[in-house]
Amino acid sequence: MPHPPTPDQAFPPAQRDAVYRAIFERRDMRHFAGGTVAPELMRRLLTAAHHAPSVGFMQPWRFLRVASPALRRGLHALVEQERVQTARALGEREEAFMRLKVEGLIDAAEVWVVALADGRERHVFGRRTLPQMDLASTACAIQNLWLAARAEGLGVGWVSLFDPVAVACLLGMPDGAEPIALLCIGPVHGFYEEPMLQQQRWASRCALDDVLFEDAWGQPLDPRDSMGGVDRAVRTRLRPAGARSAPDGGSAG
Numbered sequence: 001m002p003h004p005p006t007p008d009q010a011f012p013p014a015q016r017d018a019v020y021r022a023i024f025e026r027r028d029m030r031h032f033a034g035g036t037v038a039p040e041l042m043r044r045l046l047t048a049a050h051h052a053p054s055v056g057f058m059q060p061w062r063f064l065r066v067a068s069p070a071l072r073r074g075l076h077a078l079v080e081q082e083r084v085q086t087a088r089a090l091g092e093r094e095e096a097f098m099r100l101k102v103e104g105l106i107d108a109a110e111v112w113v114v115a116l117a118d119g120r121e122r123h124v125f126g127r128r129t130l131p132q133m134d135l136a137s138t139a140c141a142i143q144n145l146w147l148a149a150r151a152e153g154l155g156v157g158w159v160s161l162f163d164p165v166a167v168a169c170l171l172g173m174p175d176g177a178e179p180i181a182l183l184c185i186g187p188v189h190g191f192y193e194e195p196m197l198q199q200q201r202w203a204s205r206c207a208l209d210d211v212l213f214e215d216a217w218g219q220p221l222d223p224r225d226s227m228g229g230v231d232r233a234v235r236t237r238l239r240p241a242g243a244r245s246a247p248d249g250g251s252a253g
């Protein structure tokens with residue numbers, strides 16, 4: 001079947017493939033190889049984050065480097081407390097959850113806390129009815145950093161198992177500022193081939209077509225427009241030789 005014409009502004013094919021490769025091979029990492037991240041490389045990652053889109057261009061993100069080993073241990077202790085509370089809240093999945101590795105705070109080369117800035121109530125553009133768009137914007141920044149890190153060969157793990165008030169106190173944040181992520185960043189021995197929670201059979205990626213609707217909630221896309229085949233084709237083309245095939249279906253557990 002002939003390919004449709006490529007839009008004039010498209011990247012050359014190899015560069016396009018590199019973008020998709022970073023997307024598909026990015027993983028949330030919990031195993032790190034120690035080491036260090038050169039300051040200029042760390043700055044490239046932060047610059048990528050800082051070029052994320054944000055509602056009303058409010059740039060609500062703040063990044064705080066945890067340089068002190070004692071502070072890092074303090075954060076780790078807070079996460080451990082919350083991990084236990086989370087396990088209890090999970091009921092029958094408590095034991096399975098406790099077996100999962102959910103952070104790499106001690107072994108990662110770098111730990112950065114990402115927070116929403118104080119004074120966000122002043123920003124109304126795009127947030128009058130959806131104030132949480134500041135959080136959405138900051139998540140975009142983290143994703144930029146995550147993808148750039150993958151391209152640079154560094155792992156990133158997003159840890160959100162913590163009491164935000166306790167973390168804010170520990171780090172001297174002003175009223176109104178809110179930590180949303182502890183990022184573990186650094187060299188890894190290898191990237192998981194698929195989400196670790198999928199490898200551990202905690203959950204699996206649901207089928208793309210299950211999350212696509214047309215005209216009304218729950219109404220599937222017209223099969224003539226279905227993008228499922230495109231998704232599969234892109235992934236197949238980019239999969240490294242010898243890699244196991246990525247599951248295309250399944251359901252969250």
Ligand SMILES: Cc1cc2nc3c(=O)[nH]c(=O)nc-3n(C[C@H](O)[C@H](O)[C@H](O)COP(=O)(O)O)c2cc1C
Pocket residue numbers: 026027028029030101102103158159160161194195196197198
């Ligand atoms: C907002 C957010 C918070 C997360 N918090 C945690 C966490 O506290 N611990 C953890 O192990 N993974 C955490 N993750 C990572 C997810 O478990 C992971 O993205 C998911 O299992 C899919 O795997 P992948 O990122 O490798 O594709 C978080 C991810 C997001 C987007």
